[in-house]
Amino acid sequence: MVLRYVEDRFPGDYMATIGANFLVKSVNLTLDGKDVRVGLQIWDLGGHTRSTQVGRVFFQGVTGALLVYDITRPDTLEKIPLWQEQLRKYSPIATLYLVGNKNDLIDERQISTSEGQKAQTAYKVAHFFETSAKTGDHIQETFEHMAISIIELNR
Numbered sequence: 001m002v003l004r005y006v007e008d009r010f011p012g013d014y015m016a017t018i019g020a021n022f023l024v025k026s027v028n029l030t031l032d033g034k035d036v037r038v039g040l041q042i043w044d045l046g047g048h049t050r051s052t053q054v055g056r057v058f059f060q061g062v063t064g065a066l067l068v069y070d071i072t073r074p075d076t077l078e079k080i081p082l083w084q085e086q087l088r089k090y091s092p093i094a095t096l097y098l099v100g101n102k103n104d105l106i107d108e109r110q111i112s113t114s115e116g117q118k119a120q121t122a123y124k125v126a127h128f129f130e131t132s133a134k135t136g137d138h139i140q141e142t143f144e145h146m147a148i149s150i151i152e153l154n155r
């Protein structure tokens with residue numbers, strides 16, 4: 001998702017994120033009808049980061065987070081509360097998004113949109129999106145919705 005958003009590419013082969021990657025992007029956003037230029041600092045955490053000693057370093061000072069699950073794999077949705085717990089502990093003010101990714105995999109879908117929304121309510125996450133890093137569906141919308149929410153909440 002981050003590569004699709006920042007570099008507009010989708011490498012087909014799986015490369016597990018070791019530790020974390022840090023990316024930056026400058027974007028023009030519209031706030032109160034005015035165009036503003038905003039610098040985004042994005043940490044992409046590997047799936048193993050949560051349970052490590054250094055994990056805490058990445059969670060501190062976070063202003064917003066996308067909690068991403070795979071709509072074809074229920075186990076990934078089940079792990080969301082564990083990530084949430086870390087974020088609430090170290091960054092209580094972070095604006096959270098529940099994101100169901102891979103919505104291009106229509107035949108393999110195991111979590112419906114309404115089940116995703118139910119999880120959003122159950123987990124008390126502020127926002128919900130479904131995306132595809134492969135097709136680009138709702139990628140820009142999700143990141144920029146978060147950027148605008150963060151700015152609005154922190155001014």
Ligand SMILES: Nc1nc2c(ncn2[C@@H]2O[C@H](COP(=O)(O)OP(=O)(O)OP(=O)(O)O)[C@@H](O)[C@H]2O)c(=O)[nH]1
Binds near residue numbers: 015045047102
């Ligand atoms: N069809 C489809 N495949 C995707 C999509 N997003 C990611 N993938 C594939 O799913 C696999 C895992 O994607 P990653 O983005 O590396 O997953 P990750 O959550 O960063 O994994 P870790 O870094 O190990 O935590 C890769 O093979 C991707 O090509 C998507 O939207 N649609």
Ligand SMILES: [Mg+2]
Binds near residue numbers: 015017044045
């Ligand atoms: Mg990764």
